[in-house]
Amino acid sequence: MKFETLNGILTFVLGALIILSVCLAVRMVMLHHDLRMLQKQATQDQAIMMQTEQAFNDAAVYNQKNPSPELTRILQSMGPKRNANH
Amino acid sequence: MSDTESLSPSRNSDLEWQVAALQRQVFLLVLALVVVSATFVFYLFCESRFVSNDLATIQPQATQIIRTFSLNAQAIQNFRAQLVSYGTTHSGFQPILLKDGLVSPAMPPRQ
Numbered sequence: 001m002k003f004e005t006l007n008g009i010l011t012f013v014l015g016a017l018i019i020l021s022v023c024l025a026v027r028m029v030m031l032h033h034d035l036r037m038l039q040k041q042a043t044q045d046q047a048i049m050m051q052t053e054q055a056f057n058d059a060a061v062y063n064q065k066n067p068s069p070e071l072t073r074i075l076q077s078m079g080p081k082r083n084a085n086h
Numbered sequence: 087m088s089d090t091e092s093l094s095p096s097r098n099s100d101l102e103w104q105v106a107a108l109q110r111q112v113f114l115l116v117l118a119l120v121v122v123s124a125t126f127v128f129y130l131f132c133e134s135r136f137v138s139n140d141l142a143t144i145q146p147q148a149t150q151i152i153r154t155f156s157l158n159a160q161a162i163q164n165f166r167a168q169l170v171s172y173g174t175t176h177s178g179f180q181p182i183l184l185k186d187g188l189v190s191p192a193m194p195p196r197q
Contacts, residue, residue: 042148
């Protein structure tokens with residue numbers, strides 16, 4: 001009788017722990033997913049912005065050596081937005 | 087003659103001993119399973135807290151970067167397209183496009 005009572009209590013505790021572990025596992029999977037998506041998106045966007053800024057700087061240097069009205073217009077169109085981001 | 091009358095007292099005590107041993111074994115196994123499950127739950131709880139803290143730390147900066155990019159995405163795309171278009175008509179500018187990765191090396195220069 002003693003073992004039956006103890007087994008019943010332990011079985012209840014075990015069931016509660018299993019439910020808790022399932023909930024925590026689902027929560028952890030969702031958190032990992034959000035973290036990965038955020039990191040991936042931010043990394044991609046930052047890479048594109050850095051690449052564009054590098055292209056802007058290189059184009060500005062090229063325009064100083066080989067002045068071109070068309071290239072100057074292109075650089076000026078990006079100039080205000082670039083200053084706003086810094 | 088019934089089945090119960092055929093069991094000797096010694097056999098009864100053996101069976102009782104085996105039943106008690108099985109009950110103890112089941113109790114110990116369930117106890118061990120509870121300990122293992124509690125350890126696993128504790129691990130999941132700690133890990134989820136660490137990941138939650140990491141997400142809270144990274145989220146503001148990443149959100150800012152994503153928002154900045156989304157606000158200027160069209161301008162960035164237009165600028166890159168204009169540079170590539172300028173490079174197709176000015177061969178001296180193409181090495182810069184290749185260096186910055188705006189065009190692939192397989193792009194043939196326009197004569």
